[in-house]
Amino acid sequence: MEKKDYRPMWKDLGLNLEGHDQLLAVLGNAYKDIYMSQENRPKAMQYLDFVISEAHGLRIEELMEEKRKGNKVIGTFCVYVPEELISAVGGTCVGLCAGAEIGIDEAEKVLPRNTCALIKSFMGFKLAGLCPYIQASDLVVGETTCDGKKKAYEILNDYKETYVMEIPQMKTERDRALWKGEVLQFKERVEEIAGRKVTPENLRQGIKIVNEKRRALQRLSQIRRAAPPPISGLDALLVNQISFYDNPLRFTRNIHTLCDELEERVRNGMGVAKNGTPRILVSGSPMALPNWKIPYVVETSGAIVVAEESCVGERSTRDLVQEDGKSLDKMIDAIVDRYMKIDCACFTPNEERIEHILDLARDSKADGVIHYSIQFCTPYSVESYKVEKTLQQKNIPVLKIESDYGMEDVGQLKTRVEAFLEMVKG
Amino acid sequence: MEKKDYRPMWKDLGLNLEGHDQLLAVLGNAYKDIYMSQENRPKAMQYLDFVISEAHGLRIEELMEEKRKGNKVIGTFCVYVPEELISAVGGTCVGLCAGAEIGIDEAEKVLPRNTCALIKSFMGFKLAGLCPYIQASDLVVGETTCDGKKKAYEILNDYKETYVMEIPQMKTERDRALWKGEVLQFKERVEEIAGRKVTPENLRQGIKIVNEKRRALQRLSQIRRAAPPPISGLDALLVNQISFYDNPLRFTRNIHTLCDELEERVRNGMGVAKNGTPRILVSGSPMALPNWKIPYVVETSGAIVVAEESCVGERSTRDLVQEDGKSLDKMIDAIVDRYMKIDCACFTPNEERIEHILDLARDSKADGVIHYSIQFCTPYSVESYKVEKTLQQKNIPVLKIESDYGMEDVGQLKTRVEAFLEMVKG
Numbered sequence: 007m008e009k010k011d012y013r014p015m016w017k018d019l020g021l022n023l024e025g026h027d028q029l030l031a032v033l034g035n036a037y038k039d040i041y042m043s044q045e046n047r048p049k050a051m052q053y054l055d056f057v058i059s060e061a062h063g064l065r066i067e068e069l070m071e072e073k074r075k076g077n078k079v080i081g082t083f084c085v086y087v088p089e090e091l092i093s094a095v096g097g098t099c100v101g102l103c104a105g106a107e108i109g110i111d112e113a114e115k116v117l118p119r120n121t122c123a124l125i126k127s128f129m130g131f132k133l134a135g136l137c138p139y140i141q142a143s144d145l146v147v148g149e150t151t152c153d154g155k156k157k158a159y160e161i162l163n164d165y166k167e168t169y170v171m172e173i174p175q176m177k178t179e180r181d182r183a184l185w186k187g188e189v190l191q192f193k194e195r196v197e198e199i200a201g202r203k204v205t206p207e208n209l210r211q212g213i214k215i216v217n218e219k220r221r222a223l224q225r226l227s228q229i230r231r232a233a234p235p236p237i238s239g240l241d242a243l244l245v246n247q248i249s250f251y252d253n254p255l256r257f258t259r260n261i262h263t264l265c266d267e268l269e270e271r272v273r274n275g276m277g278v279a280k281n282g283t284p285r286i287l288v289s290g291s292p293m294a295l296p297n298w299k300i301p302y303v304v305e306t307s308g309a310i311v312v313a314e315e316s317c318v319g320e321r322s323t324r325d326l327v328q329e330d331g332k333s334l335d336k337m338i339d340a341i342v343d344r345y346m347k348i349d350c351a352c353f354t355p356n357e358e359r360i361e362h363i364l365d366l367a368r369d370s371k372a373d374g375v376i377h378y379s380i381q382f383c384t385p386y387s388v389e390s391y392k393v394e395k396t397l398q399q400k401n402i403p404v405l406k407i408e409s410d411y412g413m414e415d416v417g418q419l420k421t422r423v424e425a426f427l428e429m430v431k432g
Numbered sequence: 433m434e435k436k437d438y439r440p441m442w443k444d445l446g447l448n449l450e451g452h453d454q455l456l457a458v459l460g461n462a463y464k465d466i467y468m469s470q471e472n473r474p475k476a477m478q479y480l481d482f483v484i485s486e487a488h489g490l491r492i493e494e495l496m497e498e499k500r501k502g503n504k505v506i507g508t509f510c511v512y513v514p515e516e517l518i519s520a521v522g523g524t525c526v527g528l529c530a531g532a533e534i535g536i537d538e539a540e541k542v543l544p545r546n547t548c549a550l551i552k553s554f555m556g557f558k559l560a561g562l563c564p565y566i567q568a569s570d571l572v573v574g575e576t577t578c579d580g581k582k583k584a585y586e587i588l589n590d591y592k593e594t595y596v597m598e599i600p601q602m603k604t605e606r607d608r609a610l611w612k613g614e615v616l617q618f619k620e621r622v623e624e625i626a627g628r629k630v631t632p633e634n635l636r637q638g639i640k641i642v643n644e645k646r647r648a649l650q651r652l653s654q655i656r657r658a659a660p661p662p663i664s665g666l667d668a669l670l671v672n673q674i675s676f677y678d679n680p681l682r683f684t685r686n687i688h689t690l691c692d693e694l695e696e697r698v699r700n701g702m703g704v705a706k707n708g709t710p711r712i713l714v715s716g717s718p719m720a721l722p723n724w725k726i727p728y729v730v731e732t733s734g735a736i737v738v739a740e741e742s743c744v745g746e747r748s749t750r751d752l753v754q755e756d757g758k759s760l761d762k763m764i765d766a767i768v769d770r771y772m773k774i775d776c777a778c779f780t781p782n783e784e785r786i787e788h789i790l791d792l793a794r795d796s797k798a799d800g801v802i803h804y805s806i807q808f809c810t811p812y813s814v815e816s817y818k819v820e821k822t823l824q825q826k827n828i829p830v831l832k833i834e835s836d837y838g839m840e841d842v843g844q845l846k847t848r849v850e851a852f853l854e855m856v857k858g
Contacts, residue, residue, distance in 0.1 A: 118805075118813040118834070120546070150601045153579045156780045157814035170780060172602050175576045180613040181598070187606040354582045354596060379544075384810065387544040388583035408544070 012063045015070065019142060022135035029108060029136050030062060033296055040302050044238055046278050048271070050264035051241055057248050061295075065251060066138045072098055073142070078200050081143035083128060084151055085322040085348060086173050088341050091193050093254070094212035095200035100139050101250030102128055102146065105294030107411035109134030116161050122382040123410040124294055125154045132165055139251070140166055145199055147192075149173050151352040152385050169195055175354060177346060186342045193338070206334045213327045213337065219254045222261035223323040229268045230312050231370055234277025236268040239288070239301040239311020246318045247295035279310040284430045287372035289315035289363050289393065291380040297411060299419075300378050307423045309430075313370040315363050316378075321348060324362070351385035359389070360396050367402055374403035374430040376423070381410045403430045438489045441496065445568060448561035455534060455562050456488060459722055466728050470664055472704050474697070476690035477667055483674050487721075491677060492564045498524055499568070504626050507569035509554060510577055511748035511774060512599050514767050517619050519680070520638035521626035526565050527676030528554055528572065531720030533837035535560030542587050548808040549836040550720055551580045558591055565677070566592060571625055573618070575599050577778040578811050595621055601780060603772060612768045619764070632760045639753045639763065645680045648687035649749040655694045656738050657796055660703025662694040665714070665727040665737020672744045673721040705736040710856045713798035715741035715789050715819065717806040723837060725845075726804050733849045735856075739796040741789050742804075747774060750788070777811035785815070786822050793828055800829035800856040802849070807836045829856045 016023055037058055057065070069079050078097040080087075089099040107123065109130020117129055131137035140146060148159035148170045159168045171188050174181030193204050223246065230242060245264070249257060271277065286309050288300055293316060301311045314320060327344040331337035349359035367375055375397055379387040390406050397404040405426040409415055442452055463484060483491070495505050504523040506513075515525040533549065535556020543555055557563035566572060572594045574585035585594045597614050600607030619630050649672065656668060671690070675683060697703065712735050714726055719742060727737045740746060753770040757763035775785035793801055801823055805813040816832050823830040831852040835841055 116817050118810075118816075120808055120813065121810075150780060153778075153810035154814065156601065157777070157811055160781055161814070161817060170602075172600070172604075172607070174598070174610075175582065175601075176598050178598075178613075180610050184600075184606050184610050187604075351583070352579075354576060355586055382546055382808075382810075384544075384547075384579035384808075385583055387546065388580065388587070390544075391542050391587060 010063065012067070015067060016062075016138060019066070019138050020135060021138060021141060025134055026062070026136050029106070033106070034059075036296065036298075040298050041240065041244070044240065044278070047241060048237055048264060048267050050260070050267045051244075053260045053264070054241070054244055054248055057252055058244070061251060062138050066142055068253065069098060069100070069139075069142045073144070076201075078144040079142050080196070080199075081140050081146045082148075083155065084149045085317045086149045086151060086171065086345060086350070087147045088189060088192065088345060089216050090209065090212040090327060090341055091189075091196050091204060092212070093215050094204045094208040095196055095202045096208075097196065097200055098253075100143065101294070102140050102143070103131040103137035103294075104128040105247075105297040105411070106131075108136060117158060120382050121158070122154055122291075122380045124292070124380055124383075125158050127294070127411065129158060129162060132162060145169055145195075147171060151350055152383070154382070154384075173350075173352060174346075175352060177353060182342065182346055185346060186338070189338060189342050189345070204334070206332070206337065209334060209337050210329070210331075213329055213341070215254050217326045217329065218258045219249060220323045220326055222258045222265065223249060225265045226261060226268070227313065227320065227323065229265055229272060232272040232277070233285075233371065234275075234279050234281050234283065235285070235310055235312055236271035236277050237264075238278045238305055239286070239314070240298060240305055242311070243293060243298065243301050243314060243318065244295075246314065246322070247293070249322075250318075251295070284309040284373045284427050285312045285371055286310065286430075287313045287315060287363070287367050287370055287375045288378055289366075289375055290378035290390065291383045291386045292317035293378075294318065299409065299411070299413075299416065300376065300407065303416060303419045303423050304376065307420055307427060309423075309427050312372055313366050315359075315366050317350070320362070320366060321350070351389040356389060360393055363393060364396070364400065364402075367397070372402075374405065374426065376426070377404060377406045379406070379408045381408050436489065438493070441493060442488075442564060445492070445564050446561060447564060447567060451560055452488070452562050455532070459532070460485075462722065462724075466724050467666065467670070470666065470704070473667060474663055474690060474693050476686070476693045477670075479686045479690070480667070480670055480674055483678055484670070487677060488564050492568055494679065495524060495526070495565075495568045499570070502627075504570040505568050506622070506625075507566050507572045508574075509581065510575045511743045512575045512577060512597065512771060512776070513573045514615060514618065514771060515642050516635065516638040516753060516767055517615075517622050517630060518638070519641050520630045520634040521622055521628040522634075523622065523626055524679075526569065527720070528566050528569070529557040529563035529720075530554040531673075531723040531837070532557075534562060543584060546808050547580055547584070548717075548806045550718070550806055550809075551584050553720070553837065555584060555588060558588060571595055571621075573597060577776055578809070580808070580810075599776075599778060600772075601778060603779060608768065608772055611772060612764070615764060615768050615771070630760065632758070632763065635760060635763050636755070636757075639755055639767070641680050643752045643755065644684045645675060646749045646752055648684045648691070649675060651691045652687060652694070653739065653746065653749065655691055655698060658698040658703070659711075659797065660701075660705050660707050660709065661711070661736055661738055662697035662703050663690075664704045664731055665712070665740070666724060666731055668737070669719060669724065669727050669740060669744065670721075672740065672748075673719070675748075676744075677721070710735040710799045710853050711738045711797055712736065712856075713739045713741060713789070713793050713796055713801045714745075714804055715792075715801055716804035716816065717809045717812045718743035719804075720744065725835065725837070725839075725842065726802065726833065729842060729845045729849050730802065733846055733853060735849075735853050738798055739792050741785075741792050743776070746788070746792060747776070777815040782815060786819060789819060790822070790826060790828075793823075798828070800831065800852065802852070803830060803832045805832070805834045807834050
């Protein structure tokens with residue numbers, strides 16, 4: 007089938023067509039090299055391959071069609087933005103481009119060089135005109151999870167309206183009150199943009215849609231606990247990454263189809279790695295699409311990633327919103343409570359994250375943990391000290407990696423990971 | 433007069449005596465080179481010279497004497513900690529050591545290398561056993577003003593009990609409520625530690641003591657607006673730095689004595705620099721004692737610093753607590769309101785800081801602004817983009833400097849500053 011020409015749409019969205027063509031070419035090649043070269047992939051991953059191939063095409067067309075129908079598109083960077091409210095008013099919540107080394111020259115005109123790759127990336131994507139999602143968004147929603155993002159949104163707001171939610175830094179009753187106020191104010195803003203009220207009926211529906219998506223991802227997470235695991239960490243990360251972009255209903259259906267196939271594999275003792283392959287839990291900073299570096303390094307070094315303790319992974323899917331709220335206020339409370347459970351390193355203290363890592367290492371039968379911090383990601387970098395210390399006390403091998411989106415350090419990372427795996431196997 | 437031997441006291445405090453001797457020798461030499469070499473210093477600076485020479489000696493002895501009397505010493509790192517409450521219960525609020533490149537090897541065992549010099553410094557001082565103030569403190573009070581400090585306090589708490597106040601990130605009514613809760617909880621903690629209640633009487637006294645200190649510093653700030661300025665930026669910074677360590681009543685008296693002398697100088701048209709010397713406003717990250725690098729570079733390059741838009745400067749002294757509160761609750765409200773006005777870069781948005789910089793540049797008759805960020809200080813580094821942009825729009829020359837506590841870049845900084853001053857004069 008001839009691929010559709012999306013260039014008129016991209017032009018209408020104000021993209022830099024030439025740069026965008028180059029971007030797609032580079033990403034396409036990277037995907038082929040990293041993903042299509044994997045052996046023994048589940049058949050149902052073809053759906054994900056298709057979604058990736060149409061991430062800037064068909065999916066954007068769908069969003070534009072939603073917009074023509076009067077539905078709104080809200081772009082976000084963080085698992086703290088309550089998608090339930092957006093879904094309630096018929097809107098679509100999409101992740102924004104932030105996972106590729108792109109537009110850095112542009113980004114560094116407005117941001118310090120010592121800024122984490124994710125932040126430079128979203129700024130670069132916007133300034134270089136390469137992200138159709140931000141172009142299609144009716145509103146961008148930021149948050150105060152880290153200094154870098156908090157302050158960068160002030161600058162992004164000069165180029166695209168950015169609404170910022172204040173995330174508390176502790177988990178006292180006062181913080182919950184602050185957060186509830188933020189959720190209620192966000193609800194008003196969403197209603198204003200959508201020209202539609204959040205009601206108990208549509209919010210119940212919104213909660214259900216998002217919970218179902220999380221349940222599908224939880225199911226996948228459970229299945230990966232099998233030995234041998236029936237899916238690679240690269241593919242599982244891709245699923246989590248795409249959960250931020252795809253239509254949630256279709257995505258949920260397709261992930262269950264994938265899970266059916268994976269369970270069949272488990273029943274047949276079929277895996278993507280030999281038994282005895284070291285099982286690695288990757289923990290730390292989020293890996294935005296198409297940041298596949300760490301699982302690529304790990305899985306081309308003779309190990310397999312069995313879980314991601316990350317916003318693009320367990321952190322965004324572990325907790326559900328209680329579905330038994332009858333009134334709007336009860337539902338809002340359920341949303342508030344669910345999001346207050348997130349164990350982002352923006353909280354102090356954040357002991358529950360360390361508990362979660364220990365639980366996840368045990369449940370996923372990990373032989374070792376790789377803690378990944380994006381360079382200059384202060385919350386996760388500083389917290390990695392306590393993570394490492396606790397894991398060492400529990401005799402769980404741990405390797406700390408700090409990296410950015412560049413490919414220059416892949417060789418060095420492979421050397422370190424291989425040495426670590428020798429130790430894990432020993 | 434023979435200097436007293438403080439070594440028994442330092443030993444009792446658990447300091448590393450050998451390292452501490454070396455530190456004092458280095459600091460003594462630096463002070464001599466940087467401060468005592470200045471020409472035409474005000475006589476009253478002799479008081480500050482004395483305080484500096486006894487900063488680890490007599491002043492610590494005084495604190496130990498306070499402790500023997502049952503009064504408490506509270507160590508802090510931030511202008512957000514309400515000193516009024518500490519003063520109310522007879523306690524002493526002291527700044528902790530954070531301005532020297534020291535104990536870095538120790539600090540980097542627990543913190544990422546990419547951590548700002550101030551944070552590495554306080555951790556290094558503690559781990560290397562070189563700060564008598566933290567040793568003498570009954571409690572250390574931290575805050576959530578930046579990711580680096582917020583997360584580093586979790587680690588510091590393993591070595592010294594650290595109570596953390598949550599600082600809001602916006603200035604809505606919700607944020608004020610959060611902050612009021614934090615202030616009330618801090619009051620309880622201070623009462624618990626002191627074994628003494630905060631009453632309307634003692635809080636009125638505490639507010640008065642701290643306001644008087646701020647008024648003395650405001651007076652100094654005003655006097656520096658004269659042309660030529662009667663005091664160097666180095667000396668004025670020292671005054672601000674020492675305001676965090678000295679006995680507040682004695683400090684206030686001595687700063688008024690200094691101001692009397694400076695006003696006399698102004699009446700006589702006497703200054704520390706020739707008329708026509710470029711006047712520089714330094715804005716940005718705090719300069720903890722003994723971080724004198726930027727004013728040293730500026731003032732040995734033919735300019736004079738006339739104001740510091742910084743926590744160690746205008747940010748900590750600009751606003752007073754209203755003194756007309758009759759009830760305890762009204763006084764607490766006055767404290768809450770005063771601290772909510774602080775325009776730290778931890779807030780988003782933070783337009784009022786930019787307004788304040790413009791006002792201060794005008795009032796201090798600055799010919800140019802140097803924006804200083806400690807390397808890896810994300811809030812001020814990112815915010816510097818908007819500061820620079822606004823100043824350029826107003827045709828105020830601006831130079832952005834990023835630096836740490838090392839001396840390796842002094843030559844390069846001098847070259848940049850000299851080029852900037854040529855431009856300012858042109």
